[in-house]
Amino acid sequence: MIDVCNLSKAFGNHLVLDGINERIEKGEKVVVVGPSGSGKSTFLRCLNLLEQPTGGEIIFEGQNITDPKTNINLLRRKMGMVFQQFNLFPHLSVKKNITLAPVTLGLCSQREADEKAMTLLERISLVDKAEAYPRQLSGGQQQRIAIVRALAMNPEVMLFDEPTSALDPEMVGEVLEVMRELARDGMTMVVVTHEMGFAREAATRVLFMDEGQIKEQAPPDQFFSSPQHPRLKEFLHKVL
Amino acid sequence: MMKFLYGIWDAFYYSFLEADRWKFYLVGLKNTLFMAGVACVIGVAIGMVLAILKVSIQASPAVRPRGTSFLGWWLIRLGGWFANLYTTVIRGTPVLVQLLILYFGVFKTAPKEYALLVAGLSFGINSGAYVCEIIRAGIQSVEKGQTEAGRSLGLNSRQTMRLVVLPQAIKNILPTLFNEFITLLKETSVAGYIALTDLTRAGDVVRSRVWNITPLIISGLIYLILVILLTKLQGVLERRLGASDRRL
Numbered sequence: 001m002i003d004v005c006n007l008s009k010a011f012g013n014h015l016v017l018d019g020i021n022e023r024i025e026k027g028e029k030v031v032v033v034g035p036s037g038s039g040k041s042t043f044l045r046c047l048n049l050l051e052q053p054t055g056g057e058i059i060f061e062g063q064n065i066t067d068p069k070t071n072i073n074l075l076r077r078k079m080g081m082v083f084q085q086f087n088l089f090p091h092l093s094v095k096k097n098i099t100l101a102p103v104t105l106g107l108c109s110q111r112e113a114d115e116k117a118m119t120l121l122e123r124i125s126l127v128d129k130a131e132a133y134p135r136q137l138s139g140g141q142q143q144r145i146a147i148v149r150a151l152a153m154n155p156e157v158m159l160f161d162e163p164t165s166a167l168d169p170e171m172v173g174e175v176l177e178v179m180r181e182l183a184r185d186g187m188t189m190v191v192v193t194h195e196m197g198f199a200r201e202a203a204t205r206v207l208f209m210d211e212g213q214i215k216e217q218a219p220p221d222q223f224f225s226s227p228q229h230p231r232l233k234e235f236l237h238k239v240l
Numbered sequence: 241m242m243k244f245l246y247g248i249w250d251a252f253y254y255s256f257l258e259a260d261r262w263k264f265y266l267v268g269l270k271n272t273l274f275m276a277g278v279a280c281v282i283g284v285a286i287g288m289v290l291a292i293l294k295v296s297i298q299a300s301p302a303v304r305p306r307g308t309s310f311l312g313w314w315l316i317r318l319g320g321w322f323a324n325l326y327t328t329v330i331r332g333t334p335v336l337v338q339l340l341i342l343y344f345g346v347f348k349t350a351p352k353e354y355a356l357l358v359a360g361l362s363f364g365i366n367s368g369a370y371v372c373e374i375i376r377a378g379i380q381s382v383e384k385g386q387t388e389a390g391r392s393l394g395l396n397s398r399q400t401m402r403l404v405v406l407p408q409a410i411k412n413i414l415p416t417l418f419n420e421f422i423t424l425l426k427e428t429s430v431a432g433y434i435a436l437t438d439l440t441r442a443g444d445v446v447r448s449r450v451w452n453i454t455p456l457i458i459s460g461l462i463y464l465i466l467v468i469l470l471t472k473l474q475g476v477l478e479r480r481l482g483a484s485d486r487r488l
Contacts, residue, residue, distance in 0.1 A: 050388055077394035087389035091407045100403060101393035146389075153393060 001026045001157065001188060002047060007056035008212075009042055016042045018212035019056070024157075029189045031199040031220075034209035035235060040192045043209065044161050047190065048072075048079045061156075077105065080150030084162040086142040088134040088149070094121070095130040098149045113152070120148035124178055140171030144178050151182075158182065160191040196239060200224060208232045255454040261446050268442025269462060275360040275428045275438065280421060282364025287371025290326060292401075293319040294376045323372065330369035336430045338362055343434045359431045367424050374420060378413035379405060411481050418474040422467050439463065 002024040009017040016039045024030055032040045045051040047058060049065055049072050058065050065075055089097050098120060099113035108116070121127045124144045134142055143163055150158060160179065164172045176198050183189060183202045193199065199206050199220055206223040208216045208231075216229040224240075227233045256262050297320025330338070339362040347358045382405050390400030429440035437445070443459030 048392060050392065073391075073394050073396045076392055079392070081389075081392035083385060083389065083392075085383075085385050087383075087385040089386065089389070089404055089408075091411075101390075101395055104399055104403060105394055150393070 001028075001061060002190075003057075003059040004047075005057045005059070007043070007046060007053055007058060009039075009046060009051060010054045016212050017046065017053070020212075020214060022207070022214060024188070024190060026156075026188055027186055027204075029183045029187075029191070029202055029204045030207060031203040031205070032190065032192045032207045032209055033194070033196070033199060033235075034207075038209040039212040040209045041161055044159050044190060044192050047159055048076050048081055050081075077101075077107075077153050078156045080153060080155035080158045082143070082146050082150055082158065082160045082163045084165050086134070086139070086146045086166070088142050088146055090134050093131050093133055094126070094137075094145055097134070097145065098152045101149075102152055107153075116152060117148075120151060121145075123181075124148060138171060139167045140174045143167065143171075143175045147175075147178055147182070157188040157190065160189065160193065162192055162194070164193065164195055194239070196224070208235065210235075251452065251454040252458075254450050255446055255452075255458060261449070261455075264437070264442040264446055265439065265458065265462065268437050268439040268459070271356055271431070271437055272425070272428050272439040273466075274356055275363060275431060275436075276421075276425045278357065278360025279363035279367050279424055279428070282361060283367030283371045283420075283424065284417075286365065286368025287375050290323040290368065290372035291375035291379060293323040294372065295379050296320060297323075298380075327369045327372055330366055331373075335363065335366045335427055336433060338366055339430060339434065355434060355436055356431075359428070359434060359436060363424060363428055366427075367420060370420050370423075371417065374416045375409070375413055377416075378409040381412045382408045411478075414474065414478055414481065418470060422470055425466060425470070426463060 002022075004020055004022040004024075007017055007020040007022075008015065018039075020043060032043065034040045042051055046053050047060075053066055056066070060075055060079070063070055063075065065072060088094075089100065092100060095114060095117050098117040099110065102108050102113045102116075103110050118127060118130065121130055124147075126141060126145065129137060129141065129145075134145070137145070147158075147163075163179070164175050167175060172195070176195060179189070179191070179198065180202050191198070191203075201220075203220045205217060206220050207214050208223075208227075208229065210231050216227065216232050217223075224236065227236055256265070293316070296316045339359060342362040342365075343355065343358050347354070350358060379401075386404050386408065387400055390404040391397070395403070428438055431438045432441035432444070439459050439462055443455040446455035446458075447453060
């Protein structure tokens with residue numbers, strides 16, 4: 001589904017991604033872990049071109065998204081993204097947040113979008129917050145809404161950029177629960193996170209990134225029980 | 241006490257009611273409002289365009305990135321460069337000098353009936369430079385994450401600007417923008433230099449008849465009332481836009 005070839009990204013002279021090769025299949029749940037500054041967020045943000053790569057190629061469903069002639073807006077519709085800081089639109093109600101993109105892009109009528117929004121809100125038990133504004137909600141509620149806002153576009157893959165890092169500890173669980181459910185439903189997911197528990201139980205594959213490279217990758221059992229790379233051993237020793 | 245009040249009434253009578261002098265103020269008020277209105281519309285229009293040019297050039301990297309057209313990239317560069325030149329020159333020279341140049345130079349041959357319009361245009365051109373900076377700062381005060389969220393949902397840059405960034409920017413823009421409108425309203429008082437009867441000029445004409453400063457105080461009071469009304473309007477708009485700020 002997503003093919004990454006020799007991807008690199010430099011900010012000035014600082015090389016953040018150093019020749020990444022990776023292939024993500026449909027239905028996979030890939031969790032990316034690594035120390036801060038290892039380039040994992042940048043890698044994720046390159047996948048939907050929020051960061052412009054400085055080298056290499058990314059092929060999404062046969063289309064080269066790094067090709068200047070590709071219409072990135074069309075491809076982004078198929079790639080949902082969830083941010084660390086939620087980034088809900090504070091001037092719009094919860095329902096409007098969810099319906100804004102599908103209606104603006106002419107994918108469905110306002111009425112259809114509203115119905116879909118209510119169904120999605122039901123899934124995360126926040127129907128009663130449909131008319132509320134983001135600032136009136138807790139961080140956990142905002143992040144769950146941010147997830148369904150992305151789902152309203154019917155994406156084929158969901159990208160999560162440290163979705164629980166800005167949350168109070170007691171709200172992490174409710175967000176992870178929504179993500180687990182999404183994983184069970186078969187969504188293709190790429191998740192950058194520090195939640196090792198989530199990686200262990202929901203991932204089909206875990207990647208370890210350091211110094212802009214993928215140093216090791218394995219299914220979760222193997223990844224956590226018998227790490228090979230010394231840097232990964234050290235990392236797991238510290239976080240577990 | 242009575243004598244004092246009587247004195248005030250007397251001054252007011254001779255400066256306002258005697259010989260229908262209030263009509264002067266009325267004409268002045270009408271012209272002031274006309275010029276300020278025209279300038280306001282032109283100023284916001286110019287400011288908006290320049291601000292978007294400035295924001296675009298600051299968002300666009302110095303080296304043309306892959307995926308952008310050569311022409312588009314250069315147009316943004318050129319537009320941004322022009323916007324910078326505009327704000328530098330307009331903010332760097334007095335509004336009165338600009339008015340005189342426009343009236344006695346550029347529109348030298350325009351019929352006298354258009355003097356008000358020329359003045360309004362001149363004040364609008366001036367105001368546009370300030371409004372540009374106000375809007376630019378307002379747009380840039382909206383978090384980058386908002387743009388990223390909009391773009392990640394598939395909205396293009398224009399849709400994101402219109403539906404996500406600008407509505408939030410307006411809340412930050414409004415107070416400073418009204419400040420600019422208030423300044424603009426009072427700045428029109430230099431129109432007397434091109435022989436227009438604005439509110440200030442009207443007061444001054446009456447002063448030359450009655451030989452005291454009461455007419456100028458009357459003019460001043462009218463400005464004050466207008467500014468108070470503008471401030472009230474600002475309050476109403478701010479409250480309306482603040483709906484999403486309310487917490488439970």
